[in-house]
Amino acid sequence: MRQIFLDTETTGLETRLGHRIIELACVEMVNRRLTRRHLHYYVNPDRDIDEGALAVHGISREFLADKPRFGExxxxxxxxxxxxELVIHNAAFDVGFLDYELNMLGLAPISTVCANVRDTLKMARELHPGKKNNLDALCDRYGVDNSKRSLHGALLDAEILADVYVAMTRGQESLIIDLAPQPGAQLEVAANRERRPAPVLRASDDELAEHARVLAAIQKESKGKCLWLPAEPPAQS
Incomplete structure (x- = not known):
């Protein structure tokens, strides 16, 4: 599975006001492992940058003056x-700007090029309803280092998003086992062979205590809906 973690920085918040992309970054992951392949551009927008956007990313029009246009x-x-598959935090924002830029070049929208778009903001809201789910909050929640993120930057944010995504989806990896024989190896047919009983490993007292602590935390987070704890008896009238 090939995934591209993508982020952009822009001159402002709305394409209908003519705002443009000024930074674009893509980080490649294959089978949940970063490949170290990435794409990163600063882009000359040929327009001013809103003060609010400048305060977020710190990229000035003067810095972008000698950078390529998006069409290049x-x-x-x-x-x-x-x-x-594109993986983007708040995908509607970035995809909207990308489609706006592509449309001005007479090119088809992003959806015709990539296999799928996955929105990690939507994922986070489903996993953590009612909580902050911006990238910094998710870094705190999942223990991802964002200490270098003093300002927003597309490449750094795409790299951080990749780490957050792996943490968010840990345990959901495919359970499919590749049974194709390797060169020189032989598969042993053992359908009729007697199976040995599997060893039973008992949990230690410390492990049982930690298990109980985790279940209590889930019970609190889900407001009493933890599936691994017995349902509380109804109150007597």
Missing amino acids: VANEFLDFIRGA
Whole structure:
């Protein structure tokens, strides 16, 4: 499975006001492992940057003056993401800006190039309803180091998002086992062979105590709906 973790920085919040992408970053992951392949551009927007956006990312128009336009990097970007699943935090925002830029170039929208778009903000809201689910909050929740994130930056944020995603989805890896024989190896047919009884490993007192602590935390978080604890008897009238 090939995934691309993507982030952008922009001149402002709304494409209908003519705001543009000024930074674009993509980080590649294959089978839940970062490949160290990435794509990163600063882009000249040919327009001013809102003060509010500048305060968030610190990228000035003067810095972008000698950078390429989006049209100059669009084909390389599309080739990099082609066929992959895009993983984006608050995907509607980034995809909206990407489609806006592509439309101005007469190109098809992102959905025609990538296999799928996964929104980690939506995932986080489903996992942690009623809580803060911005990237910094998720880093705190899952123990991901974001100490270098003093300002928003597309490449750093894409790398952090990859770590957060792996932490959020830990335990959901595919259980499919590849049974294809390796070169020189032989598969042993043992359908009729008597199976030895599997050893039973008893949990220690410390492990049982930790298990009880985790269940209590789940019970509190789910407001009494932990499936691994017996239901409380109804109150007597």
